[in-house]
Amino acid sequence: MSRISKNKYDNFKADRSKFPQMENGKAIIDLDSHKFTKLWQGPQHPGVTGNMAVELTISGDEIVQAKTHVGYLHRGFEKLLERRKYIQCFTIVCRICVPEPDTNEYCYSTAVEELAGIEIPEKAKWIRTLNMEMSRLASFLMWLGGQAGSLGMGAIGQWTVGMRDFWLDLFEEMTGGRIYHMYMIPGGVRKDLPEGFIMRAKHLVVETRKLLFDIEKSFFNNAIIKSRLKCLGIITPEMVDEYGIVGPNARASGKEYDVRMNNPYLKYPELDIKMITSMGGDAFTRAEVRYQEIHQTLDLISQILDKIPEKGEIQAKIPNVVNWKIPTGETYVKAESTRGEHGFYVVSDGTKYPRRVYNRGASYTQAISVLEKLAVNTSISDLAGLMVSLHTCPPEIER
Amino acid sequence: MEQILNRLKQKIEIKSVINKRADLYFITIKKEHIELVLSHLKQQENFTHLAFLQAVDYIEDDKFQLTYMLYNYDIKVNLGIKVFIDRDKSEMTSIHKLWPHAWQYQRELKELFGIDFPGSPRVDESFVLEGWEEIPPMRRDFDTLAYSVKTFYQRPGRTTNDPKRYMKEKLYKNFAKSPESGRNDE
């Protein structure tokens, strides 16, 4: 793992004595002076992650100010959830994060179960764990493609998204859905694993490993990738606390925070899992941490496939969902998504409808506060790469 | 955790403590104490991670509940701090000095709930909404379906039937048309 020396940090900081001039900690940007240009990246822009926009003020090739604009995907989820019965909500929460819907399903279902005092059966827990890890894998593969694509290396993206599609096939078999699985439902899961699923999954784990080694050779051992990602967007350990950074972004800066190990849930305590951290905090370290986490996830999937019980109930007994009332209370359930701590805060008031469902998207601060800070002084060429390296997911920011 | 709460209790009054899970606590405190409590928790007790700051609308009590969710990396416990503020003059102290990213939550709350945080950076800029003219949409008195029907006109031509009423209409219409019952309903 690369460890950036203190000196290198200092070198990275650009000389800002000339422009823009600072006043009370704020940059004076006079557009009419023609020293600066306003530039919008997004929302219609192939380089931004999803549908969001970054308003840049640039001077030459250097970004002097960045402002994130979100809301292009705002659907008012939290308002809609207030109008829906507890069981109806589960279909809609997965839409909050498109590449990785299962974390939402898990968090929401668990929160409801916790409020209603339901304990789900063992087998359902195993299946959920498997589902969560598979969704992490799918999301990571997509991210890997995105990271390579943002730097102009299309091949990696083509491979990983293709491989992700094979995993989606497995999802389809398991859940009946391709993108939106709507599988983990308050009370358990909707269907048992189909026949032969475990064999196929094991086979695919091997295939994915093979692909990953190819990727390691061509992506992580690539001179140009290294030259572009190293020293890009360094997150210092202090920033992690200040900005509420979680997930691989925080772990790449040495913060030992992984919900699966810090506050274990589902079957994670029974699995052999080690925290992956690194120092350095730049984009390349983050990529490496994620790469190791993909391997970790594959490892976990193999473990789960070995341990999953063959028979068992998949659903706890729940009352008729049409008239399901949840006792008053509130809870916060979190899980580790690919982007970090993903949580649901559910408040119930004893009726059929939730009082409030709040979703803490893992990339909420990472895409706005952190990106705005890190983008300054980088080249516009690097913005796309930086944005992907923070792994932002706009739909979970604006919800 | 007990000790932490005890130490906190020496400083201020805690209205209620709920132990939801081994790793999840909720406490309710007074509005005035929020800055004191948060800085104490952050600096002395190592609750360094602000997971979120959100509001719940209790319209029938005329209150907003603000929840600050903190996390302690050492003891691995989430602590939710609940504060109730008035719904009419909804205003709260900004905590962006403790956590720089808090401005983001505060800006969102200002826009979606109409809770003001004086002094918070960019709090008046629009966050997700653009050109919004109604009351803040996350308030419970805002009816989203009515607004949607009014603004986005749905595709016409849909009708539905209630089986109960429809069968009445079809099967025992005559009896149904008679007075619902002989009883006076006053």
Added chain:
Amino acid sequence: MNKKDINNIEKEMKLANEGLSEKERTLFSDARPTPVKPLNKYLEKFLNWARAESLWILAFGTGCGAIELRPLMTSRFDMFRYGIAPRPTPRQASVFVIGGYASIKTIKRIVRSYEQMQGPKFVIALGSCTINGGMYYDSYYTINRIDHYIPVDIYVAGCMPRPEALIAGFNKLKMQIKAGKCDGMNKYAENFDWYKENQKRVIKDWNMPDYNW
């Protein structure tokens, strides 16, 4: 017809470009769009074939639909072999794929991007959300039916439609183009006022030119 009438007509043909400041108004066209007649029959048929076989889609992931565009353009489904390719700028694109729900903030950009596209241009709407609001029918921030704001040629059912369904959508679009049925551009020009009125009803913050061809 006297001169006064002609002046009036000219005035009517011009757009107000509401929302723009005086200074900015001069930067944008204020001429109303006009329908363009197809060329000579055989030539048009030939061009329609070319248009159908080379569909350039605008890389604007407006909703969840964007997620299925990714597999579509990568190794598993490989849309390139059908002559479909993404294009980063609206000026060069000919197909607009509306990927599901459109929030008000996005519909503003959709309208603008659509107008920036050069005709003939085609729109494929994905998923329930574009047809009748889908699962966000009661949301205060997403529109219910996209055909009120821009003309749509093909709808694909699903939530999300799978890449295969999308390919089927493209195939249908190709057939329609070859049959000369996809005339969204002229439809937009002919019903320009109606579209503008609908757009302005939902986009409250109208700070863009009315016409941005």
Added chain:
Amino acid sequence: MNITTKILYAIISVLVATAYGLTLGGIVRKIYARVHGRYGPPVWQPFIDILQTHGKRVSISHGYMFYLGPVFRLAGGLGTYLFIPVIFGSVVFSNFSMAGDLLLVMYFIFFGQLGMALGAGEGGHPYSPIGISRGLAQMSTFEVPFALSVIALAIQYNTLNITTIVAAQQGSILNWTLFTNPLAVVAAMISLLGMNMHSPFSIVLAPQEIPIGPPIEMNSSFLATLQTNRGLFGAAKLVLFMNLYFGGAAHPNIFIALAIMVVKTFLIYMFSVFVGAAFPRFRPEQSMRFFLKWPTIIGIASIILVAYF
């Protein structure tokens, strides 16, 4: 030979070259696709694309210069091509080769870019000036090793006429510049990477950050013109490289000669494809630094080698 025949031949030659260039583009797309693990578009897809863009009913313009941009670009491509003898010894494909045409060709390579810069700048979109500045800067840098390599050739063969250079390489494969002056070839081939604008030097047209760069506002026929030029210019570049470094295409039978040309140019092109598929793109300043470092040194070394040994 009268001028009419000459022009007729030139037209045939241009058409063949354009068609070849576009087909080559289609083939390369297919090759990239195989690397990606897919089949890729049909080989003739570029032709349909051109038809489609030409077939647009409306087209927005941003002023006179905007019209001139693509025209200049095409003129650049034509100019480059028309002064390169494609097939050594062929009448039809000799174009307007003359003494000193190498200089002219190098000028035209630059000319197209400059004209494009003027036209695209008129578009008013902030991304086009950014793309242009990058493009021009990058171009200036990859021209350095190329120019050095050409100078080395000029010294080596004592001429600035391409036909003469090709003639000097006939006879044996060992007469090719590739073997007689390998350093110059290395420098030139590296600058070809930049010229072809594949990764890692594709930052000018990078869709991920400055969507498509200079031609961002180009539409309809403007774009079609640019695409046509891409075919022609691409072929011209490859033919030039073939002539200068790989012995040109020479055979009494015109078809065999054409086949030789096809094979050689394809292989030359494959070089940049080979590199392009394996690498992401450089940042602009990185690519500039790159060109000014090793290729330039190699280029100078080649000159020294030729001049003094």
Added chain:
Amino acid sequence: MSLKDIISPFNVWKRAAQKPWTIKDPLNDRPGADNYRGFHKNDFDKCVGCGTCEDICQNAAIDLVPVQTVETDMSDSGLRPKIDYGRCCWCALCVDVCPTGSLTMSNDYTWVTDDPEEYRFIPGADKMKWDDCEKGYKRAENFQLIDFDRIKMNELGVEERSSSFIEMVKGYSKEQAIEEAERCLECGICVARCPAHMDIPEYIKAIREDDIELAVQILYKTNPFSASCGRICTHHCEDVCSLAHNGEPIAIRWLKRYILDQVSPEEISKILKDIIQTNNKKIAIIGAGPGGLSAAYYLRLLGYEIEIFESNEKGGGMLRYGIPEYRLPYDQLDKDIDYIVSLGVKINYNTKISEEAKFNEIYNSHDALFISPGLWNSIPVNITGEELPNVISGIDLLNKVTNKEEIDLGSKVAVIGGGNSAMDAARTAKRLGADVEIYYRRRIEDMPADVEEIEEAQDENVKFFPQTTPLEIKKDGSGLKFIWGNNKMIYEEGKRPKPVLIKGETFETNLDTFIIAIGQNADLSFLPTEIRDNIETKWGKVVVNELGQTSVEKVFSGGDASNSKADAVSAIADGHKAAVGIDRYLNK
């Protein structure tokens, strides 16, 4: 920048030599997964149009619309879901929640069109290309979103109950009742099926919200005999309950009972707050059975003065004299009757109208009449030996038990018949200490009695001899000797299977008492001839119009005497209808 880092990336070219991953023909090569959630299918034979899918759909994508090919009947609303694919999100909640399991999904997923209006269709009615698609999403066996299992009610053990007349079921506790009420899907199909059209979903909802007062008010809107009905109703509503198709129906009857169990008679009047305004019109009612009393109740509420003539010494009719106490304790019946009487209804007990003059007097002095004499004449079996003393009718037995008369049945008793009264007679005989056998012409599953009654009788050790016909009864000492013939069933399309005697196959049994319970007749002899001649009858029942009016304008009729269902709730419904009819007739 190491050399390795420059050379290693060329590894990407390895892939170029491998076979591409691309699916050659994605449109045909790739059907959805076996349980893919594709487009909807609906099996019209199973669907009952309950509308649960509409309720659960969070997108409001489903409408219930009438379909031409489906008739509305008592168990089928005739409506079918119409799905708007401009709303659907393919979550399959509707499939999971469908109580009949008619709604499923195919694994087809491609539907492309240029006309968005097409995306609204009725699965099952509109022909779709995926209708024959076998694969697709179906609800898993071990997964359910609605509760198919009824909450068990505590009941007495078999030993305990077969030896006494104590009520055998205990009733729901509050928790049980709410839990049971939560199972309700509020589809409302039961309302049509209930003869009284009680608003079942509403009172179940009231139970769920623990609002007993509201529940009582809803009950009394259509049924003043809820305490009794909550115990002995034939609950046809439960047969059509949408949950009954794949599980146990809601215990509607028990829930009704639960409501009335929660309130004392005094509380009922407090809750109902019935105010009577008299309108000086007088109505006579003959027979204080459920029909007569409910007519009295509703007419009284409309302000009429009511006079009831009852031949027995207590009211309730068949409820009291035809149903054994272990099923309906008398105090519960009294609770219902007392409330009606408390509203100022006058009942003349022990007043049998046997002379014409008496009837004519009543006929002339009242504005309208309602007759519900009930069915008191037992239908004979028509075999030799029927007149022997040890042959009695079921109704007589029950009557005697109610009147606490001494009965000696002997040790071995046979009951003939398969209806509820046969079961009642058999189980009563059992409680009187006899060994009981039930003989019936058809099979057990053809018996008209409630399944629970049959099961309970079997639990209580009553032996069943189906497919038997009595041929002859002989006297054999103090007991009887029987000759039975065996039957075989003959099936005809669309008809009930018909029993046909097998020639030569007979057997004999010895019995002490033989109870005939194959049906009863009305005794209309109290009517004066001119009226009796004018009143149209059919199969021995008085023919009435929809509102209970007979062919004699002033005379309304109801109860077992006029309807063919012959159960309490139909009688109550008749009473209610007639009340409405009389009110209309008098205010014409």
